[in-house]
Amino acid sequence: MPGNPNETKLVNFAMANSTRRKIINFLANGYRNTGEIEEIIGKKTLDFHLKVLQQAGLIDLEEETVKLSEYGKIFLKNKTGQNEEKTADFSQAKPVEIAKIRQLSPCIADSSRLRVSANMIPPPGGILKLLEPLFPRSNYSDRKDSLIIQKGEIITTIYGSGKVSIRMIKNEDEAKEVLESLKTIINEAIAKGVAPAPREKVRVDLMEIYEYLPQTNCRKCSEQGCYSFAIKLMSRQVTLDRCVLLKEPEYANNQEHLQILTAYI
Numbered sequence: 318m319p320g321n322p323n324e325t326k327l328v329n330f331a332m333a334n335s336t337r338r339k340i341i342n343f344l345a346n347g348y349r350n351t352g353e354i355e356e357i358i359g360k361k362t363l364d365f366h367l368k369v370l371q372q373a374g375l376i377d378l379e380e381e382t383v384k385l386s387e388y389g390k391i392f393l394k395n396k397t398g399q400n401e402e403k404t405a406d407f408s409q410a411k412p413v414e415i416a417k418i419r420q421l422s423p424c425i426a427d428s429s430r431l432r433v434s435a436n437m438i439p440p441p442g443g444i445l446k447l448l449e450p451l452f453p454r455s456n457y458s459d460r461k462d463s464l465i466i467q468k469g470e471i472i473t474t475i476y477g478s479g480k481v482s483i484r485m486i487k488n489e490d491e492a493k494e495v496l497e498s499l500k501t502i503i504n505e506a507i508a509k510g511v512a513p514a515p516r517e518k519v520r521v522d523l524m525e526i527y528e529y530l531p532q533t534n535c536r537k538c539s540e541q542g543c544y545s546f547a548i549k550l551m552s553r554q555v556t557l558d559r560c561v562l563l564k565e566p567e568y569a570n571n572q573e574h575l576q577i578l579t580a581y582i
């Protein structure tokens with residue numbers, strides 16, 4: 318069972334990846350064969366992910382059968398316990414207000430659209446992560462303590478500190494509408510007093526991914542073009558950071574959209 322710092326590092330590394338977390342959750346209900354897991358995560362990286370989980374001591378692998386190890390079961394149970402604690406916190410949450418818009422400035426990616434800053438009071442803090450299921454396309458980042466929400470062209474980011482930033486807004490009225498809707502959705506959930514249930518992910522399709530790629534076919538990613546890159550992204554054979562152009566300021570908005578969308582592959 319992992320105990321020393323090196324072993325803990327292996328567990329942290331294994332669980333830092335969403336595909337491997339998906340496998341661990343899939344094994345929560347018992348044994349699975351590798352074919353069943355392959356249907357969920359694809360064939361290309363199956364062996365690699367299973368090996369990482371096995372090295373971390375989280376799973377046992379016997380021929381084609383995969384199951385949680387004893388340590389894996391304890392690990393998962395502890396995680397679930399932590400989630401339950403957070404659910405209890407949610408019942409203490411207070412309704413939020415969104416203070417006046419503090420700033421309106423042109424978006425870097427598209428100067429015809431606006432970027433808006435506002436404040437959420439009280440700051441969502443620990444319940445921010447629990448709000449993720451409320452929005453069909455959203456992505457919570459532990460590292461940044463932020464929840465990014467995508468709706469059409471508009472990207473809203475809420476930070477645990479209470480800062481709210483909205484991009485690709487047409488005008489102040491639209492900003493007010495988005496903020497009002499955000500407040501209503503969050504307060505309705507708080508009024509129920511229980512954290513929203515984890516939702517089924519809305520799957521993203523290939524063309525949606527392609528639409529937000531730069532579509533220059535520059536091949537700097539070593540692929541035949543953006544469409545080929547999108548196909549490989551869908552099958553997890555490449556990661557977003559391979560697209561060199563997305564790192565440029567003019568594609569900042571596309572990159573943010575893609576960061577959300579790729580969480581739904």
Ligand code: SF4
Nearest residue numbers: 535536538543546560
């Ligand atoms: S680097 Fe980006 S823009 Fe260039 S071909 Fe690849 S995906 Fe397209």
